[in-house]
Amino acid sequence: MSTPARPTASDSTETRELLGRARAGDGGAVDELLTRHRAYLRHVVELNLDARLRGRVDPSDVVQEAQMEASRRLPAYLEQPPMVFRLWLRQITYDRLLMARRRHAGAQKRSVTCEVPLPERSTLQLAGQLLGADATPSEQAVQHELARRVEQAIARLSPADRDMLVMRHFEGLDNQEIAGVLQIEPATASKRYGRALLRLRTLLVEGGVTESQL
DSSP states (O other): OOOOOOTTTTHHHHHHHHHHHHTOOHHHHHHHHHHHHHHHHHHHHHHHOGGGGBBBBBBBHHHHHHHHHHHHHHHHHHHHOOOHHHHHHHHHHHHHHHHHHHHHHHHHHHHHTTTTTOOHHHHHHHHHHHOOGGGGOOOHHHHHHHHHHHHHHHHSSSSHHHHOOOOOOSOOOHHHHHHHHHHHHHHHHHHHHHHHHHHHHHHHHHHTOGGGGO
């Protein structure tokens, strides 16, 4: 039997301990592993669920299917982990979301992330990073307008650029974790993120945000 890969620093100490217990045959540790990641996986599904499928696809059902699949595949993961546990669960969940989209949306060719309303609070935080701290006003009406412009600009990006920004700013993954998801080098992930951010800034300028604000 091959030696299990050593967990990376991207998994928390608690997760690594639970993985060790699960590897030793502790069924309770498996249940706890799945439970502690359930909210994160639901967040991933909600971020990537096509607006046209809302009402027909329940994020909780997608997460439940993903966790059942993860439980089935866990022995192989424990023997030779291909990536950190959280990202492994994310990959299974995203695959299940794509399967749900194919079931409900038929042969439509548009990306599952094409028409997804993004969280306004996170959109405003991203706008603040782009425009500077002084450019995020307190007035509610202006906040909504700023969030709308950023969301519209993100929607005009290529799927690859949009996914990069969603993973970084809305899922909270860092460049090393994104590299694990995309199976690329962290330096490449960093460059792709920088290019996506630059393209977003360009689209914001085209949408009326002045160069002096960036």
